[in-house]
Amino acid sequence: MGKKRTDKELLVYLWNIVRLHLKEFYFVIILLLLNVAFGTIAPLFFRKALDLIQTNDISTTLKMILTPLVAYFLLMLVKWFWEVFQNIFKAKLNAQITKDLRVKAFNGLLENNLTFFDNSESGYLTSSLTNDINEMREAGQRFVDLFTSLFRLIITIGILLYFSPKLTLASVVFLPIFFIVVFSLRKYQRRVAKVWRKNFATVNQRFSETMRSIAISKSFAREKENIKKFTDLNEETYKSSIKRGFAIFIIGPINDFFRHMLLIIILAVGTIETYNGNLDVATFYLFIFLMDYYYYPLLSLARNYSRFQSLFVNLERLLDISENSDIKEINTSLKIAEKIQGEVEFKNVNFSYVEDTPVLKNISFHIKPGQRVALVGHTGSGKSTIAALIPRFYNIDDGKILIDGVKIQNYELKSLRFVIGLVSQRVLLFKGTIRENMLIGSENASDKDIWNALDAVQARDFIELLPHSLDFMVTEGGKNLSVGQRQMLSYARVLLGKPDIIILDEATSAVDLYTESKIQDSTELLLKGRTSIVIAHRLTTILNSDFIIVLEDGEIKQIGTHKDLMSQKGSYQEMYQLYFKTQSAKYLEKIKTAM
């Protein structure tokens, strides 16, 4: 998915976020630099004292000895406090960046088009926005450490050069080898980290899907199979995590080994130099004492390099899903859709979800403002697709969709969706109170407005019976309400937004006939004057419309009023004979006796 991003692009993205906190950022850097300075200067006092004692000159007074010792002692204390401050500000900066990163990614993600969401799994995306970002925070911490380490490395080498260039050269001679070894592992580390990430996300996805479908699992007694399938994925992830572990932990021993080598070189060269009288013992020891000051930066670089790898892997993945222009909903216009008359026109519209599998072929129809239209057709004939195209959930392949004579691409996307109310087949309520769910599209509606909308869909009775009424907590997905109740809420929610064009995609399919007809009566007034497109299978609904569009396999077979269509020999008449007619009592009598 998406194009390959260079490390530079990724860093630029991060930097753009860091830039928002520039003041804190510089502050942390200054704290770090001073901290390093304190740390590297202290050993010099130690060397001084050691030198004085070792040479054991008669002119050395107690005061001369004590001065560097006290200075050393004090510096160590200051360094400690300094580090505390540094860590506090580092944490602050880091937490801010993490928050920005997460919020930005989520906001970006929400702007993606529905094709993207159709093809992705929510568990996978969630894991990317939660765990991956947390992991990046860890990497961020290490990045700061690395920066400190490198600075310390430079200062230390400067000091050492001052005292003994020869010994310094001897001890840095193998650094290139070390770097080559570590960097050669780079690609391998990144690769295994990627595999592991993917497996980890798959396990999460499976876990969440299983949790979501637990009721059906139970009714099919699938617990054992669930566990077996999960075990396979879980073990697969285990294997890849071991590979990743290997890639990370191979660095440790390489490090230790080089550290020993470094010590051997310093000891050998130091002994020779001291023997030749080019070096005093105190300086010799300073090299050992400072050894870790320039060795640890390397260690930290090596140890954390793999973390940076995962930083890049994670960031890349995150940008793939949140900042990828290929999958964004593109807002092509700034023209705000408001005070819409409600004229809807399709002109030779072709559409496919997947390339080369057309779902709608050459669809053309024209709905005048205020008209009510019924879409009729078999399952999979493209009715819901037409409904999804009007609010521009998907972009059409060719042809035109016009609202009030203007192409829908020429409206600002959000304003377009504001004027269109879609009651979709799949109802989803959010965790929260009924009120919160109702207000989702119209934040400023009053309780009175809410009750009016609920009255229109006959939902008042059941809501009043619930504990806390409008403040009743709906659980995730609306699971603690029946499907019919959810449909009623979803319908009411759309009515509350007072859309100019309303699309009902089997809005009341799970509601009984009595309640449905009551809803029909009470929404009649609300729908009057608004353009409405109704997808339904019930005869009464169809008969109520101004005209009927008959779809078959993505094509329009017939358009006309019930009367027109009945007079033509075609799909509609056939459908009526087959089915609509069965919705009559006489027919029922017949089948009853036949059985």
Add this chain to the structure above:
Amino acid sequence: MNSLKWVARLHLRYPFKTFYVLLGGMIEILLFLLPISITANVIEISIEGGGIANAKGQLWFLLGLAFVQAFLYFSVSFLNEVLAHRVTTDITQELFESLQYRSLTYHDSKDVGNIMARATGDTRTINIAISPAVRIIINITIVWIVAFIITLSIHYILALITVIVFIVFAITTSIYTKKILPLSVKTRENFAEISEVINSGLTGIREIKSFVATPWSKKKLLKTAIRYQKNVIKEETKSAWFYPIFVVTIYSALMIVLSLYFVYKGLFGIGIKEVILIAGFVSFLTGMSEEVQWTMWFLIRGKVSADRIYDIVSEKDPDAYKDGDLEFESKHATIEFKNVSFRYKNGLPYALRNISFKVEDLQTIAIVGPPGSGKSTITKLIQRLYLPTSGEILLSGKPISDYSNKSLRKNITTVEQDIFLFNLSVKDNIRYGKSNATDEEIVNVAKIAEAYDFILKLPNKFENLIGEGGVRLSGGQAQRLSIARALLLNPSILLMDDGASALDARTEVQIQKAISEILRTRTTVITTHRLAIIAKADLVIILENSKIVGLGTHEHLIRKNPYYRRLFEKHYELPALEAK
């Protein structure tokens, strides 16, 4: 048992690895200390005016040590990582399995996003706590013991100081740890909230787009993200004040200053060699002790995470019921409800009140009523997904709780209202309840459910993948797959929950035909609003407000029951109402 014991017990499943990591880790850190004393020896040679010839032996030894130490270090740290992943994999597995067998009442009360945060984030934290945090803590303890031995070899006063400092360090660390703990718990909770918000935003993306509710959703995340950020800062600020290390810093500086002072004064026979030994060692000790800060922090977080997972794994499920051992085998099944009342949770209104009816073998019963009247609840109770709050349900004359779960599931299947399809192939979705079904059987049920034709039109036919939750299928298609899925099991009781509500005219007729055939071969419970199907039922139950307001045949009810007539009067010409 607490969570730590639980994690420890999981380790004991892998005794060799655990043993090797513990013992190898101790030896490895001791080997790592050797170079400090070798350094002191070599420098002493220089002080005494010796050359490289005198130091040779020591340096060769050091080279050999480099190899041994590197090997040991690698094997220990890598095995530790393997062990950590092994254990966290097991933890994930246990969590998953424990959730599988919980009652639906339990699941109703849990939020998927929240559980997912535990399954993902918390296992990662435990992983880091096991590798390397625990190992580092062990290493540090050993380094302190060595510090004690070295100082004791020089002078007992130094050793005494070491012991005191260590005790102060250990005590303050534990106090500090206890202070951080509640903050960590809070942070983890906030993190779970974030996960919940993101997850619900993504699953509800269609609604969010359609209602232009992206600002609402964004605001929601921003709020939780800021709360999380604040708590993280609070937690990390507190942990930055890791004052125990302050004691160690003073100690190490003091040790170096004192030993130099002793040499100057010529006290205790301390020479430059000892100074170097002490200086090398205390700076190493300080460095290691600094690591305690983050390792303890990871250990705490690991403990918190382990608690959170163990809470779920060990949580009592008050609604769990004992599985019966009676096999439900008969192809002839009767269903009887005796004064059954039920509510999903205390505090919620009753979903069913005092329901009694009986379905004879091979009969069909239709349940009708307005939304929320309890139709679906009845089918859920017949499946024993929940037990009635009061009253009794009899299947073939025996209490439902006597049967084994397995045999119930095998013989009662459902076409649920809220269809859930999996992101698997069409075939795998159909054979969901019977994984060893032959292709022939699958094709057969697909034909009966009228799904065959549209499946063949899919690019990959039976192997075609279905998107998450079945998004790439239309409602009617999803429903037909669900019917095929249920039929494949050839159940003796078939429950159809609003099974035909989203089907178009032609399919509906075909399905009605198919169902009519099935109806006569098994006991069937259908909740539906389709008069054509209702009319075929042997018994119709009318529910309103969780109560039965009508019970009888269609002919009877259509003439006598006002509730029943009300359902259809708008749509059909009804015969005149007769007095009761």
